[in-house]
Amino acid sequence: MTGTFMGMPAFPEAAREAVGDGALRANLRRATHTIRDKRARAVAELADWDRLRAAGKAVKDHTLRHLDRYLLRLEESVTAAGGTVHWAADADEANRIVTGLVLATGHREVVKVKSMATQEIGLNEALEAAGIAAYETDLAELIVQLGHDRPSHILVPAIHRNRAEIRDIFEAEMGSWGLPAPDGLGDDPRELAEAARLHLREKFLRAKVGVCGANFMVAETGTMVVFESEGNGRMCLTLPETLISVVGIEKVVPTFRDLEIFLQTLPRSSTAERMNPYTTMWTGLGPSRGADGDGPSAFHLVLLDNGRTDTLADAVGRQALRCIRCSACLNVCPVYERAGGHAYGSVYPGPIGAILSPQLRGTGSEIDASLPYASTLCGACYEVCPVAIDIPEVLVHLRERVAQGGPVTREGIRVRIRPAHGHTAERAAMRAARLLLDHPGALRAGERLLARARRLRPRRLPGPGRAWTDTRDLPEPPPQPFRDWWARERGGRA
Amino acid sequence: MRAALFVTCVNDALYPRTGIAVVRLLERLGVDVDFPAAQSCCGQPQYNTGYRRESEPLLRRTAEAFAGYPYVVTPSGSCAAMVRAHYPRIARLAEQEGRGSGLAALTGDLVPRVHELTEFLVDVLGVTDVGAYFPHTVTYHPSCHGLRGLGLGDRPRRLLAAVKGLDLVELPGAEECCGFGGTFAVKNPDVSAAMGTDKIDSAVGTGADVLCGADNSCLAHLGGILRRRGEAMRALHLAEILASTEEEPLR
Numbered sequence: 001m002t003g004t005f006m007g008m009p010a011f012p013e014a015a016r017e018a019v020g021d022g023a024l025r026a027n028l029r030r031a032t033h034t035i036r037d038k039r040a041r042a043v044a045e046l047a048d049w050d051r052l053r054a055a056g057k058a059v060k061d062h063t064l065r066h067l068d069r070y071l072l073r074l075e076e077s078v079t080a081a082g083g084t085v086h087w088a089a090d091a092d093e094a095n096r097i098v099t100g101l102v103l104a105t106g107h108r109e110v111v112k113v114k115s116m117a118t119q120e121i122g123l124n125e126a127l128e129a130a131g132i133a134a135y136e137t138d139l140a141e142l143i144v145q146l147g148h149d150r151p152s153h154i155l156v157p158a159i160h161r162n163r164a165e166i167r168d169i170f171e172a173e174m175g176s177w178g179l180p181a182p183d184g185l186g187d188d189p190r191e192l193a194e195a196a197r198l199h200l201r202e203k204f205l206r207a208k209v210g211v212c213g214a215n216f217m218v219a220e221t222g223t224m225v226v227f228e229s230e231g232n233g234r235m236c237l238t239l240p241e242t243l244i245s246v247v248g249i250e251k252v253v254p255t256f257r258d259l260e261i262f263l264q265t266l267p268r269s270s271t272a273e274r275m276n277p278y279t280t281m282w283t284g285l286g287p288s289r290g291a292d293g294d295g296p297s298a299f300h301l302v303l304l305d306n307g308r309t310d311t312l313a314d315a316v317g318r319q320a321l322r323c324i325r326c327s328a329c330l331n332v333c334p335v336y337e338r339a340g341g342h343a344y345g346s347v348y349p350g351p352i353g354a355i356l357s358p359q360l361r362g363t364g365s366e367i368d369a370s371l372p373y374a375s376t377l378c379g380a381c382y383e384v385c386p387v388a389i390d391i392p393e394v395l396v397h398l399r400e401r402v403a404q405g406g407p408v409t410r411e412g413i414r415v416r417i418r419p420a421h422g423h424t425a426e427r428a429a430m431r432a433a434r435l436l437l438d439h440p441g442a443l444r445a446g447e448r449l450l451a452r453a454r455r456l457r458p459r460r461l462p463g464p465g466r467a468w469t470d471t472r473d474l475p476e477p478p479p480q481p482f483r484d485w486w487a488r489e490r491g492g493r494a
Numbered sequence: 495m496r497a498a499l500f501v502t503c504v505n506d507a508l509y510p511r512t513g514i515a516v517v518r519l520l521e522r523l524g525v526d527v528d529f530p531a532a533q534s535c536c537g538q539p540q541y542n543t544g545y546r547r548e549s550e551p552l553l554r555r556t557a558e559a560f561a562g563y564p565y566v567v568t569p570s571g572s573c574a575a576m577v578r579a580h581y582p583r584i585a586r587l588a589e590q591e592g593r594g595s596g597l598a599a600l601t602g603d604l605v606p607r608v609h610e611l612t613e614f615l616v617d618v619l620g621v622t623d624v625g626a627y628f629p630h631t632v633t634y635h636p637s638c639h640g641l642r643g644l645g646l647g648d649r650p651r652r653l654l655a656a657v658k659g660l661d662l663v664e665l666p667g668a669e670e671c672c673g674f675g676g677t678f679a680v681k682n683p684d685v686s687a688a689m690g691t692d693k694i695d696s697a698v699g700t701g702a703d704v705l706c707g708a709d710n711s712c713l714a715h716l717g718g719i720l721r722r723r724g725e726a727m728r729a730l731h732l733a734e735i736l737a738s739t740e741e742e743p744l745r
Contacts, residue, residue, distance in 0.1 A: 339685050481506050
C-alpha cells in the first residue's frame, strides 16, 4: 500500500497518542455516535434487513468463488462498450498504467472522485512524481489533501477534524492549489461548503482527465457504479475527456439486478440514508457518448489485484473481500472510537482494516502484526456488517498466523511463514498456562499459593502486568479457591 | 434435577464467592449441584490470543470432565460462548490437521448441554423470580459475549427486576464493550483503560450502588478501575445478588 504509512508504529503505540488527544476523541465520539444511531434507525425501517444481508453475502460469496469467470466476462462487456481494460497485479503496476495513460493525453492535471483503491496504491504520490497534479474533489478528501494529512475513515476521511480546523486549512492552503478561500471565511458548514464548491468548480471545468474508483462493476453489462453524496463525483465522471477507473477485482457482481440489494444496504449502512443522493452508472462509452461531446471520449478500467487473489486463497480470511466499504463497522467500534483511524496505519482503518490490511500486505511489519489484536472481539462489527463478515472470526484466525505462523499464499505461491517477532515470551506463557490448567493438582497448588500470598498483593506490577496496574487495581485474591470450599463444604457428596 | 457447575478458572482462583453463590442459588431452587474436580479452563485465553493448538487439550479436559451430566451451568457468558461458538470449529480443525482424534464427537456432545447461568434459570428452570432479596440500586452491564455471542437478551434484567428490594436502573450505552477483551487489556492498555473509564463514568452517573455483570473477567477490569478511583460503587456478579435472601443476605 501507500508509502505514506510505512514506518508507522504498531497499533498500541499509535493508539496511545490518540487516546491522549482530548479534542480528537471528542470529534470521533460525536461523529461516530451520531451516525451509528442514525444507521440503526435507517436499518430498522426495513422489515427484510436480515434477508437483504444474507442476499448480499450470498451474491458476494458466489462471485468470489467464480471470480475468474466474472472478471473475464466483465472485460468482454467493457471492451464491447468501447472501454479498454488493463490488469494490474500490484500497486506499482497500477500506478505505472495510470501514469502512462495520463501522460499519453498530454495533460498534467487530473480531478479525482474519492476512491479507496487509488489511496491504497498511493496513486497521487505516483502521479506527482511523474509531474501530474491530482486534485481530490470529495469535500472530506479535499480537506485531507489541503491539510497535508492522511484520511482516518473510509467514508468520512476528515472525521478527525472539526469545522474550526477546516476553516483554518481552507484559508491557509486553498490559494496555493487554485482558487483561494474567500476573505473573512467563517466556520459555518454552509460557508465552508460554498468555499469548497467554488474552489472545485474551477478544477472541474478545466480538467481533461478524471480518475475514479467504483463501488460495483457489473459483469454482464460492463456497467460501473459510483455511490456518492455530493455530486462532485458525477462532475468528475462526466466532464473530463478521458476517464480512468481503478477498481479492486473484488468489486465485480454478476448481473445488473444484483445491484438492487446493495442499493438498499450500502447507503443505509454507510450514511444512514435510504438512498445516496447520487448514483452514477456508466457503461463504456455507449453510442451517445463521445460523438456529441457528452461524457468522456475515452474510458480505461484498471483492474487491481494487489494482494486480493492471495486473500481469496485463504478459506477463512477471504470473507473480508465481501466488504462493500460502508464503514458501519468503524462507526460502531469502541476501539476505533478511542484510537482514531490513523492508528491503524492503513487506508482501511477500524475493524475491517484490522482484517483487510494484514491480508493484503501480509503480517511482516510491526503494524500489520499488531492489527489483529486491535479488537476486544466484542462482536459489534459483525452485528452491523451488511454482508455479514464475521470480523471476530477472521481476527482470531489472523492472530493465529501472527502468533504461530503457518501456511499463507503470497503472490500466488503457498508458503509457510514463521511467527511474528516478539511472541516468544507470550508463547512460552501460553504453554505454561496450558500445562498448569491441564493439571488440576498443580492448578490447585498454585491457587493455594496465591491465597497464602494474598497480603502481598502489589499495587503495581512489573513487566507486561504494569499495563494492567497503571489504571486498575488487581483483584484481591480470596482466602481459598472455590475448589477448596467445595471439597470442605460439599466434598462428601461429590 | 442434576447439574454440574462449570465454575471457570477465573472464578475458581479469584472469585470463589461467585461459585458459592451459584451453588446456594441452584440448591435453593431444588437443583442437585455437582462440581467435577477435573475441570479447569475452557481454553479461551489461548484460543483468542492465537494459540489454537494450545487450547485443544483444555477442550478435551472440559468435555471429559462434564461427560454424562445432563446440564452444565456456568456463571460466565464468555466461557459459555467459547464452548458453544468455538469448540466445534477448533475440534474440526484439530481433526483435519491430524490431531485430537475424537475431539469433535466429544465436544459436540458437550455443546448443547452447556448453559450460561441466566439461560439455565430462565429457559431450563423456567423462573425469573428466584426469591432473592437485595435492597440496593443496581445497574447492569451486559458483557459482549453474553449479549452478542449467546444472545442472552433481557434474561439477566428480568431476573434482577424480580429481586425484592432491588431498584434496577438502566446503564447508558450498556451494549458497548467495557474494554477488557482478555489479553486486549494488556496488549492495548491505553484503549482498554479509556473504554473502561468511559464505562465507569456511565455507571457512576446512574447513581447506583452496585454495578452488576455476569462475567467476572469484565468485572475484574471494571472493579479494578472503581477501586483505583476510590468510588463507593461496588462491582458484583449477578449470581451473588440472586443468591442473596432476607434470611441470608449478601454481606
